[in-house]
Amino acid sequence: MAEAGNRCPTAVPLDVNNTAPIGVSWDRAAGMLEDKATGTISSLGSDSQAHTGEKPYKCGECGYRTANKSTLSVHMRIHTGEKPYKCDQCDYSCAIKGNLDRHIAKHSGEKPYMCGECGYRAAWKSDLSQHVRTHTGEKPYKCDQCEYFAAQKSTLDRHIAEHTDEKLYICGECGYRTAYRAKLSRHMRTHTGEKPYKCEQCDYSAARKFTLDQHVAKHTGEKPYMCGECGHRTAKKSTLLVHMRIHTGEKPYKCDQCDYSATSKTNLDRHLTKHSGEKPYMCGECGYRAAQKSHLSQHVRSHTGEKPFKCDQCDYSAAHKSNLDEHVLAKHTGEKPYMCGECGYRTAYSANLFRHMRSHTCKKPCS
Numbered sequence: 001m002a003e004a005g006n007r008c009p010t011a012v013p014l015d016v017n018n019t020a021p022i023g024v025s026w027d028r029a030a031g032m033l034e035d036k037a038t039g040t041i042s043s044l045g046s047d048s049q050a051h052t053g054e055k056p057y058k059c060g061e062c063g064y065r066t067a068n069k070s071t072l073s074v075h076m077r078i079h080t081g082e083k084p085y086k087c088d089q090c091d092y093s094c095a096i097k098g099n100l101d102r103h104i105a106k107h108s109g110e111k112p113y114m115c116g117e118c119g120y121r122a123a124w125k126s127d128l129s130q131h132v133r134t135h136t137g138e139k140p141y142k143c144d145q146c147e148y149f150a151a152q153k154s155t156l157d158r159h160i161a162e163h164t165d166e167k168l169y170i171c172g173e174c175g176y177r178t179a180y181r182a183k184l185s186r187h188m189r190t191h192t193g194e195k196p197y198k199c200e201q202c203d204y205s206a207a208r209k210f211t212l213d214q215h216v217a218k219h220t221g222e223k224p225y226m227c228g229e230c231g232h233r234t235a236k237k238s239t240l241l242v243h244m245r246i247h248t249g250e251k252p253y254k255c256d257q258c259d260y261s262a263t264s265k266t267n268l269d270r271h272l273t274k275h276s277g278e279k280p281y282m283c284g285e286c287g288y289r290a291a292q293k294s295h296l297s298q299h300v301r302s303h304t305g306e307k308p309f310k311c312d313q314c315d316y317s318a319a320h321k322s323n324l325d326e327h328v329l330a331k332h333t334g335e336k337p338y339m340c341g342e343c344g345y346r347t348a349y350s351a352n353l354f355r356h357m358r359s360h361t362c363k364k365p366c367s
Contacts, residue, residue: 062170064181078184079172081192092196154182221312230346232337246338246353326350 055065057072061079066072077083077095085100086093089107094100105111105123113128114121117135122128130152133139139149141156145163150156161167161179169184170177173191178184186208189195195205197212201219206212217223217235225240226233229247234240242264245251251261253268257275262268273279273291281296282289285303290296298320301307307317309324313332318324329335329348336346338353342360347353 061172062177062184063168065168075181078169078181078188081188227337230337230339231335243337247341249341322350 053067055067057067057069058065059072059075059079061076064072064075066075074096083093083095085095085097087100087103087107089104092100092103094103102124111121111123113123113125115128115131115135117132120128120131122131133151139151141150141153142148143150143156143159143163145160148156148159150159158180165179167177167179169179169181171184171187171191173188176184176187178187189207195207197206197209199205199212199215199219201216204212204215206215214236223233223235225235225237227240227243227247229244232240232243234243245263251263253262253265255261255268255271255275257272260268260271262271270292276291279289279291281291281293283296283299283303285300288296288299290299301319307319309318309321311317311324311327311332313328316324316327316331318327326349329337336348338348338350339346340353340356340360342357345353345356347356
């Protein structure tokens with residue numbers, strides 16, 4: 001299915017009352033169509049360009065091209081930060097009317113579209129259509145350069161970028177380039193500090209919905225991802241993938257200055273500071289310096305006595321989340337997710353496993 005800005009209006013079912021395509025707002029005076037679902041604007045006079053694929057309008061900031069001048073105007077809001085569509089119920093604003101309509105649905109809570117297979121409900125018919133494909137396996141979007149198929153056009157677009165290696169979207173602040181408009185939008189939040197995703201249960205907000213979803217799991221306690229080797233459960237798929245490397249021994253992150261390798265990028269980043277020696281974060285109380293901001297935050301708690309991580313099953317609290325996680329495993333669940341691949345030894349604590357592994361690697365008693 002082509003995007004609204006590139007399709008003929010006559011190819012869309014008509015609403016007999018408005019004589020405009022269903023889901024489309026028609027500005028007769030301007031001769032323009034606006035797709036309410038996406039906010040994409042198209043000219044009634046651009047049919048020939050839609051057929052030929054001609055894209056004469058180019059963004060001077062990042063090189064993005066489009067067949068419609070009005071679509072270019074909407075695109076430019078990525079660079080200017082303009083958000084003309086305001087929510088009349090909160091401070092939310094956005095660049096595209098379709099995004100505002102989706103946001104307003106959060107206030108009303110209305111989800112009239114329901115999946116007959118699993119009961120999933122959606123505020124938008126298009127969202128339901130995408131969801132239904134998880135049941136049918138339908139993948140209507142085909143790559144014209146290989147045999148790849150996708151259930152969503154956005155997924156196909158990301159795939160095609162792998163063929164072209166084009167990075168049309170550029171950040172005017174720092175020069176960051178990407179093949180995806182959505183990634184540029186997320187990146188821009190690192191400059192603006194915008195965190196549009198709000199937790200309904202506390203004051204937490206996030207720049208990405210994925211990050212908010214991970215946070216919400218802390219409230220619900222839900223841990224849907226389970227390790228088939230040891231039964232360890234986690235709220236995040238990415239965390240499970242990192243955990244599995246304990247069993248497989250995989251260490252994909254390599255240091256380019258020595259033979260060190262790590263199971264996670266975070267561990268590699270920590271290691272690299274040993275080479276650079278840089279410690280830009282300093283404690284105002286005692287002069288302690290740290291290579292990472294998170295390390296300084298943890299250190300400061302040794303002065304304040306703060307223990308922000310609370311156990312929801314007893315009165316235990318900890319200064320570090322890792323300590324809380326190990327407490328819950330050892331005292332409440334009885335889980336021992338850390339297992340030695342050599343002898344089957346199991347423990348609730350990663351530090352214990354690390355110490356145990358020395359008994360296999362050391363030829364003489366290790367200190």
